[in-house]
Amino acid sequence: MIIFKGVHKWFKTLHVLNDINLHVTPGEVLVVCGPSGSGKSTLIRTVNQLEPISEGTLIVDGMDLSDKKTDINKLRAEVGFVFQQFNLYPHLSVINNITLAPIKIRNIPRKEAEEQAMVLLTRVGLAEKRDAYPLQLSGGQQQRVAIARGLAMKPRIMLFDEPTSALDPEMIGEVLEVMKDLARSGMTMVVVTHEMGFAREVAHRVVFMDYGVILEEAPPEDFFLRPQHERAQQFLRQLLTPMQSQ
Amino acid sequence: MLNYTFDWSIVTSGQYFDWLLSGLITTLKLSAVSIVSAFMLGLLIAVMRMAHSKPVRWIALAYLEFFRNTPLLVQIFFWYFGSYKILPTFINDWLNATGFEFAAAAIALTIYTSAFIAEDLRSGVLSIPKEQMEAARSSGFSYLRSMQYIILPQAVRITIPPLVNQFLNLAKNSSLAMTIGVMEMTYQARQVESYTFKGFEAFTAATVVYLVLSIVITALVNLYNEKVLNVHKAA
Numbered sequence: 001m002i003i004f005k006g007v008h009k010w011f012k013t014l015h016v017l018n019d020i021n022l023h024v025t026p027g028e029v030l031v032v033c034g035p036s037g038s039g040k041s042t043l044i045r046t047v048n049q050l051e052p053i054s055e056g057t058l059i060v061d062g063m064d065l066s067d068k069k070t071d072i073n074k075l076r077a078e079v080g081f082v083f084q085q086f087n088l089y090p091h092l093s094v095i096n097n098i099t100l101a102p103i104k105i106r107n108i109p110r111k112e113a114e115e116q117a118m119v120l121l122t123r124v125g126l127a128e129k130r131d132a133y134p135l136q137l138s139g140g141q142q143q144r145v146a147i148a149r150g151l152a153m154k155p156r157i158m159l160f161d162e163p164t165s166a167l168d169p170e171m172i173g174e175v176l177e178v179m180k181d182l183a184r185s186g187m188t189m190v191v192v193t194h195e196m197g198f199a200r201e202v203a204h205r206v207v208f209m210d211y212g213v214i215l216e217e218a219p220p221e222d223f224f225l226r227p228q229h230e231r232a233q234q235f236l237r238q239l240l241t242p243m244q245s246q
Numbered sequence: 247m248l249n250y251t252f253d254w255s256i257v258t259s260g261q262y263f264d265w266l267l268s269g270l271i272t273t274l275k276l277s278a279v280s281i282v283s284a285f286m287l288g289l290l291i292a293v294m295r296m297a298h299s300k301p302v303r304w305i306a307l308a309y310l311e312f313f314r315n316t317p318l319l320v321q322i323f324f325w326y327f328g329s330y331k332i333l334p335t336f337i338n339d340w341l342n343a344t345g346f347e348f349a350a351a352a353i354a355l356t357i358y359t360s361a362f363i364a365e366d367l368r369s370g371v372l373s374i375p376k377e378q379m380e381a382a383r384s385s386g387f388s389y390l391r392s393m394q395y396i397i398l399p400q401a402v403r404i405t406i407p408p409l410v411n412q413f414l415n416l417a418k419n420s421s422l423a424m425t426i427g428v429m430e431m432t433y434q435a436r437q438v439e440s441y442t443f444k445g446f447e448a449f450t451a452a453t454v455v456y457l458v459l460s461i462v463i464t465a466l467v468n469l470y471n472e473k474v475l476n477v478h479k480a481a
Contacts, residue, residue: 048384077386087381091400100395101385153385 001026001157001188002047007056009042009212016042017053018212024190029183031199031220032192034209035235040192043209044159047190048079061156077105080150084162086142088134094121094145095130098152106153113152120148124178140171144178151182158182160191194239200224208232253444257451262438266448269434270455276348276430277417277459280355284416285409287356288363293393295368306364313361319422321358326350326426351423359416366408370401403471410467414460421456431455 002024009017016039024030032040045051047060049072058065063075088097098117102108108116121127124144134142143163150158160179164172176198183189183202193199199206199220206223208216208231215229227233256262294306313321326347330338341349374397382392402409424433435452439445 050380050384073386073388076384079384081381081384083377083381085377087375087377089378089381089396089400091403101387104391104395105386149385 001028001061002190003057003059005057005059007046007053007058009039009046009051009054016212017046020056020214022207022214022217024188026188027186028204029187029189029191029202031203031206032190032209033194033196033199033206033235034215038209039212040209041161042212044161044190044192047157047159048076048081050081073105077101077153078156080147080153080155080158082143082146082150082158082160082163084166086134086139086146086166088142088146088149090134093131093133094126094137097134097145098149101149102152117148117152120151121145123181124148125174138171139167140174143167143171143175147175147178147182157188157190160189160193162192162194164193164195196224196236196239208235210235250446252447254447256438256442256444257447262442262448265434265437266431266451266455269429269431269452272348272429273417273420273431273455273459276352276355276420276423276428280352280359280416280420281413283352283356284359284363284412287360288367289398291360291364292367292371293390293398295364296371298389310361310364313357314365318354318358318419319425322351322354322422322426325354347423347426347428350426351420351428355416355420355423358419359412362415363409363412366405366412367398367401370405371397373404374400406467406471410464413463413467417459417463418456 002022004020004022007017007020008015018039020043032043034040042051046053046058046065049065053066056066060075061078063070065072065075088094089100092100095114095117098120099110099113102113102116103110118127118130121130124147126141126144126148129137129141129145134145137145147158147163163179164175167175172195176195179189179191179198180202191198191203203220206216206218206220207214208223208227208229210231216223216227216232218228223232224236227236257266291306291309294302295310297303297306329350330341330346333341371393378396378400379392382396383389387395420430421432423430424436427433431452435448438448438451442448
C-alpha cells in the first residue's frame with residue numbers, strides 16, 4: 001500500500017530522511033515514534049507529498065510519487081491526513097468542514113454528503129455539534145471532527161501526525177478511542193505518536209526513528225519489552241519515566 | 247459675508263434639486279460599478295501576486311507599482327483622452343455607445359483602486375496560518391481551489407477594515423470624474439453654483455451627500471462583518 005525504497009530527503013544541507021525502506025501493507029496499523037527532530041513527521045508528510053522527497057522511490061496506493069506525471073491531487077483525495085493542530089477551517093461550521101471536499105472534489109450532492117457526514121459525526125460522538133464552529137469546540141472535539149473530515153473522502157489510507165500532542169491530557173482518551181475504533185475497522189493507518197498504550201493495543205508494527213534513520217522496526221510487544229537499539233531503549237526509558245529523565 | 251442671505255431652498259427643491267439628485271444617482275452608479283469591479287480585479291491581482299509562476303508574479307507586481315504610483319487624475323485623463331488611440335475600434339464603439347466619460351472614469355477608478363485592494367487582500371492571505379493551505383491541499387484541493395474555498399474567504403473577513411477604507415476612498419475619488427464631464431455629484435454642485443452663485447449651499451449639499459454615502463458604505467460593510475465574522479470569533 002505504501003512502499004518506501006531508498007528514500008532520502010534534504011532540507012538544504014540537513015539530511016532529514018536517510019535511506020528509508022519501509023513497506024506498509026493494506027489494513028496495517030503502523031506507529032512511528034522517535035525523539036523530536038528525528039524525521040518522523042517529515043516521513044509521514046512525504047506520503048501525501050506535503051513534503052516532496054529528494055531521492056528514491058515512494059509508491060502510495062499504486063501511484064508513484066517520484067513520477068512527475070502522477071496527479072498529486074488525486075492521490076491526496078485518497079489519503080486522509082490528521083494534523084497535530086487539527087487545522088479545521090475556522091470560517092466553516094463542523095458539517096461544512098466535513099462536506100466541503102466530498103462536494104467540491106467528489107461532486108457528491110450536498111444532501112448525500114451531509115448524510116454521510118452525520119454518520120461520521122455520530123461515529124466520533126459529535127452529532128450534536130454539526131452546526132457549531134471549530135473555535136467553539138474543545139481541542140479533543142476539534143480533532144475528532146478533523147478525523148471525520150479525513151474519513152469523509154473515503155480514503156484508502158489515513159495518516160496521523162501526532163494527533164494527540166496538542167491536547168490536554170483529559171482529552172487524549174476520546175481521540176485515541178476514535179482512532180482505535182478506526183484501526184479495528186481495517187483502515188490502513190500510519191500514526192506518528194508517543195501514545196505507547198495506543199501502539200500496544202492496536203499497532204501491528206512500531207518503527208523507531210532517529211536522525212532521519214529507521215533504527216528499529218518490530219511488532220509492538222517486541223519493541224516495548226525488548227528494544228534492540230540503544231537509542232530506542234533510551235527513548236522508551238525517558239517516555240515511561242518522564243520525571244526522572246530530566 | 248455677513249450680508250449673505252442663505253437660500254437652502256435651491257438645494258432642497260426645484261430644478262437645482264433635480265440636478266443634484268441626478269448627480270447623486272450618477273455618483274452611486276459610478277461608485278457601485280467601480281467598487282464591485284475593483285474588488286474582483288483586486289482579488290485576481292492578489293492571487294497572481296502569490297502565484298507559483300514567476301512571470302505571473304512579476305506581471306502582478308508591475309501592475310501594482312504602476313497603478314499605485316501614478317495620480318488617479320492622470321489615469322482618468324489617460325483613459326479618457328488617450329486610450330481611444332490604442333484601443334480596438336469595437337471597444338471604442340462600445341464605449342461611445344455606453345457613455346465614454348462614465349466608462350473611462352469607471353475603468354480608471356477600478357484599476358487604480360484594485361491595486362490597493364490587491365495589496366490589502368494579499369496581507370490578509372499572508373496572515374492566514376500556512377497550515378490552512380496544507381489542510382486544504384491534503385484533502386486534494388488544487389492551489390487555486392484551496393484559495394477559493396479556504397484561504398480567500400478567511401482573508402477577506404480579516405481584510406474588511408482596510409477594504410472599507412478603499413471603498414470609501416473610491417466613492418470620494420469618484421468626484422474627480424467631473425473633470426472629464428461625468429455629471430456626477432460634484433459636477434452638478436458646480437453647475438448649481440455657476441447658475442445661482444449659491445456656492446455655499448451647493449457644496450454643503452454635496453458635502454452632506456458624500457458624508458452620508460460614506461457612512462452608509464461603512465455601516466453596510468460593518469453589518470456584513472458582524473453577521474459573518476462574529477460567528478467564528480465566538481470561542
